[in-house]
Amino acid sequence: MTFQLPFQPTSRRIAVAAFAVLTALPALTGAPASAQDGMKEANTLQTTAARESGRPAYSPATAVNFKKEDNVFVKSALEVNFTYRAAFVTLPLFRGLSPKNEPVYYIITDASDFDVARKMGLNYAPKLRHAVGDGAQRVTLDDGVMRFRGNVDFTPEHLVIPGSMTMPFPPKTAKAGAVGDAEWSSMVVLPSGVVLNVQMVNNASGTHDRVKSIDLQKRTVTLSLLDGFQGGKQYYYHLVTDVSEELPAALENGVHTPRLAKVLGYGQSRPSDRSALLGFSPVLNGITDTKTHQDQGFAASIANAGIDPINVFPIDPDNDNRSQSNNYSPLWDAHVNMWTEKAVKDGKMRRITSFGDLEGLVRDGLIASASINPPGPGNSYVAGLRPTRAIINCPVIAQPNLPPQ
Numbered sequence: 001m002t003f004q005l006p007f008q009p010t011s012r013r014i015a016v017a018a019f020a021v022l023t024a025l026p027a028l029t030g031a032p033a034s035a036q037d038g039m040k041e042a043n044t045l046q047t048t049a050a051r052e053s054g055r056p057a058y059s060p061a062t063a064v065n066f067k068k069e070d071n072v073f074v075k076s077a078l079e080v081n082f083t084y085r086a087a088f089v090t091l092p093l094f095r096g097l098s099p100k101n102e103p104v105y106y107i108i109t110d111a112s113d114f115d116v117a118r119k120m121g122l123n124y125a126p127k128l129r130h131a132v133g134d135g136a137q138r139v140t141l142d143d144g145v146m147r148f149r150g151n152v153d154f155t156p157e158h159l160v161i162p163g164s165m166t167m168p169f170p171p172k173t174a175k176a177g178a179v180g181d182a183e184w185s186s187m188v189v190l191p192s193g194v195v196l197n198v199q200m201v202n203n204a205s206g207t208h209d210r211v212k213s214i215d216l217q218k219r220t221v222t223l224s225l226l227d228g229f230q231g232g233k234q235y236y237y238h239l240v241t242d243v244s245e246e247l248p249a250a251l252e253n254g255v256h257t258p259r260l261a262k263v264l265g266y267g268q269s270r271p272s273d274r275s276a277l278l279g280f281s282p283v284l285n286g287i288t289d290t291k292t293h294q295d296q297g298f299a300a301s302i303a304n305a306g307i308d309p310i311n312v313f314p315i316d317p318d319n320d321n322r323s324q325s326n327n328y329s330p331l332w333d334a335h336v337n338m339w340t341e342k343a344v345k346d347g348k349m350r351r352i353t354s355f356g357d358l359e360g361l362v363r364d365g366l367i368a369s370a371s372i373n374p375p376g377p378g379n380s381y382v383a384g385l386r387p388t389r390a391i392i393n394c395p396v397i398a399q400p401n402l403p404p405q
Helices: 011-029 036-055 114-120 127-133 246-251 258-262 298-302 343-346 355-363
Strands: 079-081 089-094 092-098 104-112 140-142 146-148 159-161 173-175 187-189 195-203 209-213 220-224 228-230 278-280 311-313 329-334 337-339 367-368 391-393 396-398
Touching: 036 092, 036 140, 089 246, 089 355, 104 220, 127 195, 127 329, 159 246, 173 246, 195 209, 195 220, 246 298, 258 391, 278 311, 298 343, 311 355, 355 367
Parallel strands: 092 146, 228 311, 278 329
Antiparallel strands: 079 089, 089 220, 092 104, 104 195, 140 146, 159 173, 187 195, 209 220, 329 391, 337 367
């Protein structure tokens, strides 16, 4: 089972054609026309949101004063609750327009431009500049109101039925609770070329499955978070917004966004790679018994009514590092791993807590690429595992310093 779950020109004509290509390069690559244009767009978005919500736009002076040990990355967050298995974040809500000129409401979590990210209190993700192309959507701005080319249908029923009591994965049924149309992508390219990570959470058809509460008048939305491991530490709280393939979208309550699959760069996770993606590693067949506090993976999630699969991630957002070599991206390239027969037989299964831990387990023959991963080269960044060719958009919100569970 896979997650796929597509007469010679004259010298003058050559020169004209070459000039046309060169002058079009900023639009093709997503390079901002100027840093000033991106900042103007950020300002108009914030100004309109402040006027419509009655709440001051984000700035260091107006931001919520989170504790240092909370380690909140998305500074524009209005509240973050760290309750184990029930964590959530409250974010500002922005109004936009659908292709049919209907109001829609969305959040912004990441930006490809350092100054825009700093101004709006977002994660800085310079790799997103590589998302420009078939996997993104270009939008227009009119007085701070974003007009989208695509839309999301929130009417489908979210449904996951385990395969069996003893083998919950693969599920008998896995249907996402929302689907984007052919034009919808959370990778939004502004007229300046700046790329924002934008997720629609409400429109005329309904509301995102991760929404716990929403206030369209005050322009706030509260969404459930997922847990994870990074660097040996738990509570790597992230928000799944949308997913390129339906099965993981159903498992993690995200919008199924087929256009996202066109973002290039599978299996390429180094800062020098021309890729918007960053490798991470979900577990396929981990321990399912939650009483052990070692439960982890897709099987555990399905067997326990959709609890967090507790995936393994490589790095934190690095929002003070304005370098283009900053390797953080919210577009996570799934390299699903699975415990080998030897590991299961010898009782070696447990929670995987870091990329270093993962590398050791692969080296010892206890973990391998999951059977669902298609053939192809392994990725040295992710312990040599093969990419699954599924993109999970999950911006990282916080990683608090709390006692482990």
